[in-house]
Amino acid sequence: MKSTTKLFALTTAVLVSTASFASAQTLDRVKQRGTLSCGVNVGLAGFSAPDDKGNWTGFDVDYCRAIAAAVLGDATKVRFVPTTAKERFTALQSGEIDVLNRNTTWTLARDSSLGLSFVGTNYYDGQGLMVKTGLKVKSAKELDGATVCVQTGTTTELNLADYFRVNKLAYKPVVFEKADEILQAYQAGRCDVYTTDASGLYAQRLQMQKPDEHIVLPEIISKEPLGPSVRQGDSQWFTIVRWVHFALLNAEEAGITKGNVDKMLESTNPDVRRILGKEGEFGKGIGLANDWAFQIIKQVGNYGEIFDATVGAGSRINIARGQNNLWTKGGLQYAPPIR
Amino acid sequence: MAEASRQPSRRVHGAAGAIVLDGVHKWYGEFHVLRDINLVVKDGERIVICGPSGSGKSTLIRCINRLEEHQQGSIIVDGTELTSDLRNIDKIRAEVGMVFQSFNLFPHLTILDNLCLAPVWVKKQSRAEAERIARQYLERVKIPEQALKYPGQLSGGQQQRVAIARALCMNPNIMLFDEPTSALDPEMIKEVLEVMSELASSGMTMICVTHEMGFARSVADRIIFMDRGEIVEMAPPEEFFNNPRSDRTKQFLSQILNH
Amino acid sequence: MTATVQSPSPGPIAPPAKPNLLYRPEFRQAVYQILLVIALIIGFWAIAHNVAVNLARQNIASGFGFWTRTAGFDISQTLIEFDNQSTYGKAFWAGLMNTLLVAGLGIIFATILGFLVGIGRLSSNWLIAKLATAYVEILRNLPLLLQLFFWYFAVLKNLPGPRESISLPGGASLNVRGLYLPAPVPESGFGYVLAAFGIGILTSIAIAMWSKRRQLATGQRFPVLWTSLALIFLLPGAVYLVLGQPLGFEYPALRGFNFQGGMAVQPEFMALLVGLSTYTASFIAEIVRAGIAGVPRGQREAANAIGLSNGLTMRLVIIPQALRIIIPPLTSQYLNLAKNSSLAVAIGYPDFVSVFTGTVLNQTGQAVEVILLTMLVFLTISLLTSAFMNWFNKHIALVER
Numbered sequence: 001m002k003s004t005t006k007l008f009a010l011t012t013a014v015l016v017s018t019a020s021f022a023s024a025q026t027l028d029r030v031k032q033r034g035t036l037s038c039g040v041n042v043g044l045a046g047f048s049a050p051d052d053k054g055n056w057t058g059f060d061v062d063y064c065r066a067i068a069a070a071v072l073g074d075a076t077k078v079r080f081v082p083t084t085a086k087e088r089f090t091a092l093q094s095g096e097i098d099v100l101n102r103n104t105t106w107t108l109a110r111d112s113s114l115g116l117s118f119v120g121t122n123y124y125d126g127q128g129l130m131v132k133t134g135l136k137v138k139s140a141k142e143l144d145g146a147t148v149c150v151q152t153g154t155t156t157e158l159n160l161a162d163y164f165r166v167n168k169l170a171y172k173p174v175v176f177e178k179a180d181e182i183l184q185a186y187q188a189g190r191c192d193v194y195t196t197d198a199s200g201l202y203a204q205r206l207q208m209q210k211p212d213e214h215i216v217l218p219e220i221i222s223k224e225p226l227g228p229s230v231r232q233g234d235s236q237w238f239t240i241v242r243w244v245h246f247a248l249l250n251a252e253e254a255g256i257t258k259g260n261v262d263k264m265l266e267s268t269n270p271d272v273r274r275i276l277g278k279e280g281e282f283g284k285g286i287g288l289a290n291d292w293a294f295q296i297i298k299q300v301g302n303y304g305e306i307f308d309a310t311v312g313a314g315s316r317i318n319i320a321r322g323q324n325n326l327w328t329k330g331g332l333q334y335a336p337p338i339r
Numbered sequence: 340m341a342e343a344s345r346q347p348s349r350r351v352h353g354a355a356g357a358i359v360l361d362g363v364h365k366w367y368g369e370f371h372v373l374r375d376i377n378l379v380v381k382d383g384e385r386i387v388i389c390g391p392s393g394s395g396k397s398t399l400i401r402c403i404n405r406l407e408e409h410q411q412g413s414i415i416v417d418g419t420e421l422t423s424d425l426r427n428i429d430k431i432r433a434e435v436g437m438v439f440q441s442f443n444l445f446p447h448l449t450i451l452d453n454l455c456l457a458p459v460w461v462k463k464q465s466r467a468e469a470e471r472i473a474r475q476y477l478e479r480v481k482i483p484e485q486a487l488k489y490p491g492q493l494s495g496g497q498q499q500r501v502a503i504a505r506a507l508c509m510n511p512n513i514m515l516f517d518e519p520t521s522a523l524d525p526e527m528i529k530e531v532l533e534v535m536s537e538l539a540s541s542g543m544t545m546i547c548v549t550h551e552m553g554f555a556r557s558v559a560d561r562i563i564f565m566d567r568g569e570i571v572e573m574a575p576p577e578e579f580f581n582n583p584r585s586d587r588t589k590q591f592l593s594q595i596l597n598h
Numbered sequence: 599m600t601a602t603v604q605s606p607s608p609g610p611i612a613p614p615a616k617p618n619l620l621y622r623p624e625f626r627q628a629v630y631q632i633l634l635v636i637a638l639i640i641g642f643w644a645i646a647h648n649v650a651v652n653l654a655r656q657n658i659a660s661g662f663g664f665w666t667r668t669a670g671f672d673i674s675q676t677l678i679e680f681d682n683q684s685t686y687g688k689a690f691w692a693g694l695m696n697t698l699l700v701a702g703l704g705i706i707f708a709t710i711l712g713f714l715v716g717i718g719r720l721s722s723n724w725l726i727a728k729l730a731t732a733y734v735e736i737l738r739n740l741p742l743l744l745q746l747f748f749w750y751f752a753v754l755k756n757l758p759g760p761r762e763s764i765s766l767p768g769g770a771s772l773n774v775r776g777l778y779l780p781a782p783v784p785e786s787g788f789g790y791v792l793a794a795f796g797i798g799i800l801t802s803i804a805i806a807m808w809s810k811r812r813q814l815a816t817g818q819r820f821p822v823l824w825t826s827l828a829l830i831f832l833l834p835g836a837v838y839l840v841l842g843q844p845l846g847f848e849y850p851a852l853r854g855f856n857f858q859g860g861m862a863v864q865p866e867f868m869a870l871l872v873g874l875s876t877y878t879a880s881f882i883a884e885i886v887r888a889g890i891a892g893v894p895r896g897q898r899e900a901a902n903a904i905g906l907s908n909g910l911t912m913r914l915v916i917i918p919q920a921l922r923i924i925i926p927p928l929t930s931q932y933l934n935l936a937k938n939s940s941l942a943v944a945i946g947y948p949d950f951v952s953v954f955t956g957t958v959l960n961q962t963g964q965a966v967e968v969i970l971l972t973m974l975v976f977l978t979i980s981l982l983t984s985a986f987m988n989w990f991n992k993h994i995a996l997v998e999r
Contacts, residue, residue: 008969085960086955086956086959086960089960089963089965090965093656093658093965109961109963110963112657112659113657113658113659113962113963113964114658114659114963115653115656115657115658135855143855144854145853145854145855145856145858146854146855146856147775147855147856149946152943152952152956152957152960153956153957153959153960153961154960157671157957157961158670158671158961160671160672161670161671161672161682162670162682165682171672172672172674172856173671173672173673173674174674174866174946175673175674175943175946175948175952175956175957176943176944176945176946177943177944177952177956178944181944181945181946184751185750185751185754185946188751188754188755188774189754189757189759189774190754190774190775190865190946192855192856231656232656232657233655233656233657404902404903406899406902406903429905429907432902432903432904432905433905435903436903436904437900437903437904439896439899439900439903441894441896443894443896443897443899443900444900445897445900445901445915445919446919447918447919447922456904456906456914456915457904457905457906459813460906460910460914461904461905461906461910465813465815465816465818466813466815467815502900505904506903506904509904509905
């Protein structure tokens with residue numbers, strides 16, 4: 001009920017808002033306000049979840065912080081707005097949030113009919129299926145007749161239908177609004193299968209009472225490129241968010257880390273000097289201070305550091321870099337140069 | 340059929356001792372509302388009870404059909420003792436009619452339905468038979484033309500006459516009246532008292548709580564004065580009005596007759 | 599009024615022949631009405647225009663073209679046929695039917711339970727009265743969402759998996775996936791059994807009418823209830839046996855992960871129905887109690903005094919009068935129940951809000967259209983319920999005067 005009410009309020013905001021903000025410069029508004037409104041997941045370990053002290057942590061959360069560091073010079077100036085899968089796009093359309101960093105899949109439909117633009121892919125994901133080891137299932141092809149728990153309003157719901165149809169398998173979906181509810185229902189045995197992005201499955205498995213009793217099946221049944229999105233029609237803001245992402249990648253590629261960034265200011269490497277604003281006017285070019293990337297790395301870290309600390313080897317979730325490694329290391333993450 | 344058409348007047352020479360109260364006590368919590376009530380009402384006798392408010396007179400007659408429960412002593416109505424035995428209570432209630440100060444007609448039913456309700460559901464009369472009797476009694480209380488109206492459409496006096504007719508439809512041996520005229524405008528009191536007098540003359544056993552002293556004088560066989568839960572004085576009307584023994588009775592009479 | 603139609607213009611231009619026009623209340627009222635209508639039209643136009651412009655400027659798709667597009671998702675429980683090749687429009691109806699199903703059954707159960715508990719609170723039996731009071735106080739003071747979670751997860755956690763199902767008599771099974779019942783499969787000749795059933799019902803109605811007439815005429819009663827039960831159940835039963843039991847059952851059987859075949863009642867549906875019914879019943883109980891308490895004490899005394907038993911007093915005197923007090927607040931409880939059914943999404947029941955305002959909204963991204971339709975649906979459900987209850991209220995109010 002509450003989320004429906006919130007959704008209703010957001011929709012009303014879309015209805016009555018004048019056209020002003022659509023063309024207005026999001027950058028100016030963020031600067032004027034002094035904080036960045038960032039839409040995140042209400043709770044998905046590794047991506048965005050409040051820790052035991054109430055601080056937001058996670059991969060998506062760090063992307064919010066990186067944008068704030070670049071734009072405002074202070075990674076702490078973020079207002080995190082938790083959104084459900086259902087509310088997220090409306091929150092962005094209505095101007096409630098400036099950017100959506102919520103493990104959201106980039107699709108053509110979303111890019112074209114929702115009035116928003118994805119800036120890039122910061123996490124290459126795919127939909128996985130998790131089952132109890134006790135079922136002795138080794139492959140998704142053995143799931144004929146299974147009951148599947150899935151989250152509402154996601155691409156997952158559609159992929160699931162497609163996969164089972166293509167493979168001529170029968171299934172029963174049970175659809176929930178929040179990941180917590182799915183987790184509870186799945187653990188109570190309501191479903192044989194829990195499906196969502198593979199990263200989410202690994203994260204959720206950690207929340208379970210007995211993580212060892214569940215396995216993620218080898219099949220990845222879809223492409224799920226996740227990335228930040230912004231409203232259409234504000235190319236300046238689009239460029240900023242996109243280049244925050246590229247800066248994170250370029251910093252990792254150039255070996256600049258949170259720990260060595262101060263020392264790197266003295267580097268003679270022109271790549272490093274351009275990233276850190278010692279050479280050229282690249283920050284000014286996108287409407288930011290020249291040390292924008294320095295602030296990101298100094299306060300948040302580079303892409304690899306964020307990945308490791310939140311979902312990678314340095315975290316409890318321990319997901320391999322895989323496709324999310326830099327192109328130089330056999331992965332898909334590739335950023336245009338800062339020059 | 341025979342039972343239904345039996346007229347109340349046939350009861351005049353019935354068994355003696357229609358109501359016997361023996362050492363009846365009642366408390367509302369700490370409040371001792373009836374103190375050692377002893378009273379024998381003969382069949383066909385007409386009793387008027389008066390007394391200041393709070394003297395327990397209403398409680399007394401409400402004990403007779405078990406709307407209130409007494410805690411000590413015995414009450415025997417028509418040979419049946421009132422105990423917590425539900426069958427006795429139902430039997431007595433079917434034989435004892437009661438008229439309330441506030442009429443208590445059923446507002447969702449027509450006058451005719453008000454009258455037929457208990458005969459049909461309790462006495463299992465046919466609807467036609469019950470209606471025939473009901474119309475007879477409406478005739479008797481002089482409002483036959485109101486049969487199809489609802490209580491809310493009648494004046495207070497008419498409603499009270501309907502209430503009397505409703506009680507009579509159960510063909511009771513005994514009628515209890517709990518201040519039947521207290522809620523009425525003066526011009527309506529008369530029409531109700533006329534009906535009651537007519538009923539009295541038919542030989543019905545009646546116990547009537549009222550302050551209508553004219554009615555008491557002309558109709559009652561005995562008048563009872565109650566105060567603080569006790570029967571203070573009990574005498575035929577002549578003696579009660581002309582030669583009361585108790586000071587409390589005198590004081591009460593002087594207040595009520597001179598006001 | 600005719601004068602005002604001829605000259606809607608304000609005072610100074612009004613014909614001198616009617617100098618008082620400006621001061622006529624009808625004229626002023628008409629002017630205010632017209633102004634209000636104009637203001638409303640302008641207001642709505644402005645909003646609609648603004649929305650259209652905004653959506654276009656933000657490049658958000660608009661219109662109802664999505665209605666006939668393929669939905670591409672599945673729904674776990676539907677009353678109409680639905681699969682992932684069906685359209686969004688069909689998803690709308692599937693969700694709506696699910697909401698109506700749970701709301702309709704919920705209203706029936708909540709009413710029955712509410713009346714029982716409400717009367718129970720007034721019972722002279724100490725234990726019953728206290729139990730009823732405890733019921734009301736606990737259920738109406740806990741948030742409904744919490745209660746739904748309780749019913750759902752409490753039930754789920756305590757039920758065994760499909761392979762350890764509890765077998766119930768008659769081939770039914772209960773497990774964490776739901777209650778599986780045998781589905782009746784009529785064979786040839788079963789039509790006669792149905793016909794016998796129908797004849798039994800019709801005859802019972804005829805007997806009830808005849809018995810009522812006979813009671814009016816002679817006062818004799820006929821054991822209508824027992825005769826009817828015999829006619830309705832024994833007659834078709836006899837036909838069934840004579841024809842050699844022409845009804846097969848498709849029994850649910852464990853195949854693979856789940857039971858297949860038979861009829862299944864999902865735990866989401868059961869939890870939602872139980873949660874909504876018991877929660878709303880606690881409010882209805884209070885309404886019923888207040889309604890009965892609102893009937894003057896004298897009514898009960900008068901009924902007792904003419905010899906009606908307590909049961910008859912309740913049925914013939916108290917309840918009919920209490921209903922007039924009960925109906926209006928009861929209506930709003932029914933509306934609440936219908937609206938509260940949208941909490942279904944939290945426990946995975948595919949109601950209208952979950953399917954349409956959830957999945958469809960998200961897959962199409964057309965929040966404005968979907969929310970508008972949602973508002974329209976709930977408005978329609980509410981208005982229809984109110985209209986029916988108003989009609990019913992008027993119907994029983996008429997009895998009084």
